[in-house]
Amino acid sequence: MSSTSRPPRHSVNIFQAIALLMAFLLVAGVGGVLTAGLLMPAVAAVGSTSNAAQRLFDDLPTELEISPPSEQSQILASDGSLLATFYAENRVVVPLEEISQNLRNAVIATEDQRFYEHGGMDPEGLARAVVQTVGGNTQGASTLTQQYVKNVLLEQGLVAGDEEAINAATEADGAEGISRKLQEIKYAISLEKVYEKDQILEGYLNIAQFSISNYGAEAASQYYFGHSAAEMTPAEAALVAGVTRSPGVYDPTRGEDDGYETATNRRDTVLVQMRDQGYITPEEFDVAVATPVADMLAITPTPVGCSAAGVSAYFCEYVTNVLLNDGYLGATQTEARDALRRGGYTIRTTIDPVRQDQAFESLVAEIPENDPTYRSPNGEGRTEGISGAISTVEPGTGDIIAMVQNTTYGEATPENPRATRLNFNVDRAYGGGAGFQTGSTFKAFVLAQWLIEGRSLSEPINSANNQSFPAGTWDISCSPESVANYDPRNLEPGGGTMSVLQATMDSVNTSYVRMANQMDLCALRETTSAMGVHVGDGTIDPARLPATSGARSLYEAQAGADILAIPSMALGSNTIAPLTMNAAFATFAAGGIFCEPRAITGITDRDGVEVVVPEPECSRALEENIAAGVNHALQNVVQRGTATGARLDRPAAGKTGTANEDYHAWFIGYTPQLSTAVWMGHSEGDIPMVRTTLNGRYHAQIFGGRIPAPIWGDYMTKATEGMDVEGFPDAQERQIFGDRVAVPGVVGQSVNGATATLRNAGFRVIVGEGRYSATVRAGAVAQASPGSGARVAPGAAVTVHPSLGPEPAPPAEPEDTDEPGDVDEPGESEEPDGDDD
Numbered sequence: 001m002s003s004t005s006r007p008p009r010h011s012v013n014i015f016q017a018i019a020l021l022m023a024f025l026l027v028a029g030v031g032g033v034l035t036a037g038l039l040m041p042a043v044a045a046v047g048s049t050s051n052a053a054q055r056l057f058d059d060l061p062t063e064l065e066i067s068p069p070s071e072q073s074q075i076l077a078s079d080g081s082l083l084a085t086f087y088a089e090n091r092v093v094v095p096l097e098e099i100s101q102n103l104r105n106a107v108i109a110t111e112d113q114r115f116y117e118h119g120g121m122d123p124e125g126l127a128r129a130v131v132q133t134v135g136g137n138t139q140g141a142s143t144l145t146q147q148y149v150k151n152v153l154l155e156q157g158l159v160a161g162d163e164e165a166i167n168a169a170t171e172a173d174g175a176e177g178i179s180r181k182l183q184e185i186k187y188a189i190s191l192e193k194v195y196e197k198d199q200i201l202e203g204y205l206n207i208a209q210f211s212i213s214n215y216g217a218e219a220a221s222q223y224y225f226g227h228s229a230a231e232m233t234p235a236e237a238a239l240v241a242g243v244t245r246s247p248g249v250y251d252p253t254r255g256e257d258d259g260y261e262t263a264t265n266r267r268d269t270v271l272v273q274m275r276d277q278g279y280i281t282p283e284e285f286d287v288a289v290a291t292p293v294a295d296m297l298a299i300t301p302t303p304v305g306c307s308a309a310g311v312s313a314y315f316c317e318y319v320t321n322v323l324l325n326d327g328y329l330g331a332t333q334t335e336a337r338d339a340l341r342r343g344g345y346t347i348r349t350t351i352d353p354v355r356q357d358q359a360f361e362s363l364v365a366e367i368p369e370n371d372p373t374y375r376s377p378n379g380e381g382r383t384e385g386i387s388g389a390i391s392t393v394e395p396g397t398g399d400i401i402a403m404v405q406n407t408t409y410g411e412a413t414p415e416n417p418r419a420t421r422l423n424f425n426v427d428r429a430y431g432g433g434a435g436f437q438t439g440s441t442f443k444a445f446v447l448a449q450w451l452i453e454g455r456s457l458s459e460p461i462n463s464a465n466n467q468s469f470p471a472g473t474w475d476i477s478c479s480p481e482s483v484a485n486y487d488p489r490n491l492e493p494g495g496g497t498m499s500v501l502q503a504t505m506d507s508v509n510t511s512y513v514r515m516a517n518q519m520d521l522c523a524l525r526e527t528t529s530a531m532g533v534h535v536g537d538g539t540i541d542p543a544r545l546p547a548t549s550g551a552r553s554l555y556e557a558q559a560g561a562d563i564l565a566i567p568s569m570a571l572g573s574n575t576i577a578p579l580t581m582n583a584a585f586a587t588f589a590a591g592g593i594f595c596e597p598r599a600i601t602g603i604t605d606r607d608g609v610e611v612v613v614p615e616p617e618c619s620r621a622l623e624e625n626i627a628a629g630v631n632h633a634l635q636n637v638v639q640r641g642t643a644t645g646a647r648l649d650r651p652a653a654g655k656t657g658t659a660n661e662d663y664h665a666w667f668i669g670y671t672p673q674l675s676t677a678v679w680m681g682h683s684e685g686d687i688p689m690v691r692t693t694l695n696g697r698y699h700a701q702i703f704g705g706r707i708p709a710p711i712w713g714d715y716m717t718k719a720t721e722g723m724d725v726e727g728f729p730d731a732q733e734r735q736i737f738g739d740r741v742a743v744p745g746v747v748g749q750s751v752n753g754a755t756a757t758l759r760n761a762g763f764r765v766i767v768g769e770g771r772y773s774a775t776v777r778a779g780a781v782a783q784a785s786p787g788s789g790a791r792v793a794p795g796a797a798v799t800v801h802p803s804l805g806p807e808p809a810p811p812a813e814p815e816d817t818d819e820p821g822d823v824d825e826p827g828e829s830e831e832p833d834g835d836d837d
């Protein structure tokens with residue numbers, strides 16, 4: 001509900017203002033002849049001025065539109081626990097029945113004891129104030145309704161950022177103060193015709209300032225006593241009610257300076273009024289005044305912002321930036337920020353506090369927060385500590401389950417030098433940076449494109465080291481000027497020819513550059529774009545490009561591209577945020593469905609009305625058979641390749657990655673239910689992690705399989721505990737073996753001839769042991785395995801066995817050697833000795 005525009009300000013001198021007060025009393029008809037006689041000399045003294053003043057009073061607006069007061073908003077975890085509170089004024093609006101009767105009574109007793117009797121203006125109090133004001137002592141004489149009006153006008157000025165309106169609502173002295181009072185009176189009388197007394201009291205108790213930094217009864221009670229406003233005792237109610245007259249003076253948190261004397265005196269004054277007006281008994285009064293103020297307090301501040309969210313502070317900051325950037329609460333960042341600080345919203349998020357703690361524990365166990373990172377003397381001595389980050393998303397929804405890093409959220413201090421507000425997991429637009437070079441984790445996308453183009457995991461690939469790929473061999477259709485010579489080297493074992501699957505398991509660089517060299521890099525980029533891959537800062541710093549990539553105008557040549565399509569992209573030269581990489585890998589786990597990372601599941605406003613929150617934004621990025629083929633390969637990486645440290649007691653897949661010079665190390669892995677990225681490196685820049693002592697252990701090198709993969713395994717073991725054990729869909733033979741072809745018949749050919757025939761058909765040849773054959777001449781091929789007509793993958797090995805000729809005849813039986821005339825001796829038997837059975 002929008003507030004009315006501010007009424008026009010009139011220039012009123014002190015005589016006109018006093019005349020207005022007197023005229024108002026006369027018109028109101030209070031005090032009879034006595035009051036009229038008292039005031040008429042003053043009216044006569046101002047003469048015709050009073051007529052002008054009366055006209056000014058008539059011009060004052062009557063109707064005051066009341067908008068809900070500013071109220072704190074809360075961000076909640078997925079289990080409903082509180083992550084953070086945001087507010088411009090710490091206030092929790094509650095209905096009157098949830099405010100202790102003791103506080104209602106205390107406020108009425110001390111602020112407006114005739115509240116239920118007057119019509120918005122108390123003539124008796126106003127008459128007394130007029131007399132004292134004429135004498136030069138401006139008095140308030142405000143009823144609760146008038147005070148409510150004042151607070152409403154002040155709140156409207158604060159919300160609008162209107163200094164003139166704020167000053168108008170708080171002006172206390174001279175003609176302007178009297179004019180304000182008259183406006184309050186007129187508004188108050190109008191309100192009393194529209195609202196019930198209890199509605200006005202409820203509004204006042206929710207808007208008034210009850211401490212230096214807390215507004216409304218509920219926030220004040222939680223702050224002072226640590227419990228709800230419904231539970232206030234008479235002593236507590238008197239203490240709170242007494243503060244409103246001057247929070248800077250009577251706030252009991254300032255009482256240590258004078259032994260709580262000021263706060264105690266003010267509380268006891270309110271208690272006397274409550275007793276004298278019959279709101280508490282003498283016995284209740286005695287108990288209340290005998291209670292030391294210091295013993296009543298259980299100060300419970302409400303921190304504002306994400307710093308109170310602990311290990312979830314960075315996720316909280318990410319949610320805040322989503323709210324500001326993505327239009328949930330307003331069309332502009334200013335509107336959204338004001339709504340968050342004043343709108344009383346409840347924001348429900350995806351984060352799982354249990355897995356948050358598990359992720360943080362696994363991370364800092366290996367990469368402690370302020371662990372000094374040393375390098376050997378020939379490695380330039382001490383550097384900044386190594387940073388680490390973990391993010392977890394749910395495949396198929398994109399829900400962010402965990403987001404942690406090994407730093408404290410906030411500003412760096414001498415005691416905590418690595419504290420930072422920078423979120424390593426996310427893009428610059430959401431509180432992060434430019435992202436990090438992804439190293440060999442990017443090979444998973446090259447593999448996906450390889451399979452999309454009809455190639456297979458079994459296809460042989462030249463994996464020799466020291467290969468050169470001239471500019472003319474590259475296909476970059478969308479940016480031909482981006483081609484450049486590229487001379488990669490293997491950090492991992494390489495050499496000779498191996499299958500794509502083996503090259504994936506061993507993470508061989510030259511294998512993957514050769515694979516990328518056989519595809520259009522712009523098609524590869526389109527595939528990664530469909531999986532949500534983009535650079536962390538939305539731009540690409542040309543200074544990060546290798547010198548071999550050509551002119552520094554390369555970025556301009558690919559303006560608007562998610563990532564740069566250049567030869568080195570195959571080995572992860574683009575800088576990408578961990579959350580982005582993780583969501584892309586979750587596409588494999590979800591059978592090819594990519595989902596935008598999602599942090600917010602629901603929002604309700606102060607009235608409990610749901611704000612529209614988009615459903616998970618998911619789309620098919622890969623065909624199921626392609627995702628299954630990648631999963632097959634990446635499972636082998638975990639089981640038998642570079643990531644054995646990430647093995648679980650359930651199916652898991654993933655890819656290690658190490659950027660040039662060990663700048664960054666990664667492992668991104670997944671089960672069908674959870675996908676998690678682990679990154680480590682120097683967040684302040686590209687600094688090699690070589691010859692490094694980390695967490696008390698020396699490392700000549702740090703790479704993805706050495707630290708990130710075991711961190712992933714430790715965390716995911718805990719994170720998946722109790723979850724059903726699920727497997728990935730089986731890969732199809734097409735992706736594993738490719739288009740099968742028939743083995744040509746080579747039996748009877750010479751070994752050299754058979755070798756040529758098989759190689760011409762695309763097979764590798766192995767010469768095996770000889771085989772005897774009665775039909776094939778010696779030296780020719782007697783047998784091939786697989787045999788003629790068998791359908792196998794292109795490039796598969798066929799073993800040929802040369803003929804040894806016919807199998808030799810077995811040796812003849814030996815002849816009988818007995819001499820002629822020999823006979824058996826009598827009584828000898830051929831039966832063995834022994835008992836009959």
